Amino acid sequence: MIRSLPSSSIISLTSGQVLTSLTSAVKELLENSIDAHAHTIQISVTPSLLCVKDDGTGITKEEHSVLCRKHWTSKISTFEDLESTRTMGFRGTATHDSDLVGHMTDGKRIGEALASLCALTTSLRIETCTNKSGIGDSLQYSQEGELISTKSCPRAETGTTVYATDLFVPLPVRHKEYIRSYKKEQTKMIAAVTAYAIVMEGVKIMVSHANSDGAPYTKAIITSGKGDMKDNFEAIYGNKAAANFIKLDREMERYEHSIAQLGSR
Secondary structure, eight states: OOEEOOHHHHHHHTOOOOOOSHHHHHHHHHHHHHHTTOSEEEEEEETTEEEEEEOSOOOOGGGGGGTTOTTEESSOSSGGGGGTOOSSSOEEHHHHHHTTTSEEEOOOOSSHHHHHHHTTSSEEEEEEEOTTTSSEEEEEEOTTSOEEEEEEEOOOSSEEEEEEESTTTTSHHHHHHHHHTHHHHHHHHHHHHHHHHHHOTTOEEEEEEOSSTTSOOEEEEEOOSSSOHHHHHHHHHOHHHHTTOOOOOOOGGGGHHHHHHHHTO
């Protein structure tokens, strides 16, 4: 359930993150899809379009109106919940900031991540379908994260899709720099997603990109979603590189004391 965080927790979390790059926007949406138990995640990028599609659980109708509100999240109730949370991050804040940057159709879950994205786009639209609804919903949000309109849309499968167009357009200087360095931003994004694609066993992750609008897409990443980390590594880097792959199994608990000591220095 998506709920508002108490003011004390908001201050502690310094919630209200700002997405500053293509990589950070994709990362938030990717993590939302993973938290939604998606088995297939498709990411496609051009200079003016970001699309993230998943086959996760979708968003219930009861949560549509609060989906993109700032400081609302389905992942924690208080600051103390951070000690036991098992999700990738927060759903609300990222979408709110995105509305400042372009037109976005997000199919992600709930909370902090979506709120941040809203603030970075001129328009935010979310298409989503749950296994109980039977038909998809197309949701339009304002830059403030408020639900503007809702209409039914044909969607055969359960899940959520996000389309963000004209990324960073509301921020002229940032948008100019984004377009100028688009290829570098694209390379950084692919590198970040590659790390997720290797370790996410049981999740098929695909990334395609185009260097200009209207140009054909190039597939950068595609995993099968059926193998282990070595299989994912091989799918990305090839057989030769995978031949030298060594999987190490280590218990993180043995390092907790040392990490705690480092954190207190």
